[in-house]
Amino acid sequence: xPRVVVDVVVKPEILDPQGQAILRALPRLGVHGVRDVRxxxxxxxxxxxxxxxETLQRIAGELxxxxxxxxxxxxxx
Amino acid sequence: xPRVVVDVVVKPEILDPQGQAILRALPRLGVHGVRDVRxxxxxxxxxxxxxxxETLQRIAGELxxxxxxxxxxxxxx
Numbered sequence: 001x002p003r004v005v006v007d008v009v010v011k012p013e014i015l016d017p018q019g020q021a022i023l024r025a026l027p028r029l030g031v032h033g034v035r036d037v038r039x040x041x042x043x044x045x046x047x048x049x050x051x052x053x054e055t056l057q058r059i060a061g062e063l064x065x066x067x068x069x070x071x072x073x074x075x076x077x
Numbered sequence: 078x079p080r081v082v083v084d085v086v087v088k089p090e091i092l093d094p095q096g097q098a099i100l101r102a103l104p105r106l107g108v109h110g111v112r113d114v115r116x117x118x119x120x121x122x123x124x125x126x127x128x129x130x131e132t133l134q135r136i137a138g139e140l141x142x143x144x145x146x147x148x149x150x151x152x153x154x
Contacts, residue, residue, distance in 0.1 A: 001112060005084075007082075007084075007119045008119070009119065009121065019120075022120070022140060022141070025140060026136065026140075029135070029136065029139060029140065031128075031132055031135070031136060033124055033125035033127060033128040033132075034122055034123070034124050034125075034128060034136075035078060035123045035124065035125065036121075036122070036123040037120060037121070037122055037123075038120070038121045039118065039119070039120055040118075040119040040120070040121070041116065041117075041118065041119055042084045042085070042086065042116070042117040042118055042119035043096075043099070043114060043115070043116055043117070044086065044113075044114070044115045044117070045111055045113070045114055046111070046112040046113040046114075047110055047111050047112065048110035048111075048112065050110060051108075051110040051111060055108055055110075058106070058108070059103065059106065059108060059111075062106060063099060063102060063103075063106065064099070
């Protein structure tokens, strides 16, 4: 059965306080060299063979993401 | 600058009420043929060239995920 992954992230021009909080925590872990972090949502769909990309795009735009501030990618894995 | 993606999902044996809520909402959108949905977290890291996979694994296990109930993947994009 095909698995489809949808990743939703806030648009680059929108502030991401969750990602910034992770970025600020890294030096305390002794980690250096990370320049930016963005946090988003990850979805895995198990679908029938006849579920197409257009359907997944509609699910993403209507159910998973807020199109005003977020963007997403859909890919078959 | 390399970009590294970390995806965190609940382990298969752990209930995922967020994914189940999405699954139940799909017929109302007129979508059929989706058999399962899992929701997780998605992280994008912009890192220097010398940041290695071991470091990202440590960040995931100590900062991004709860290893008791979640598992993760790390991949360079």
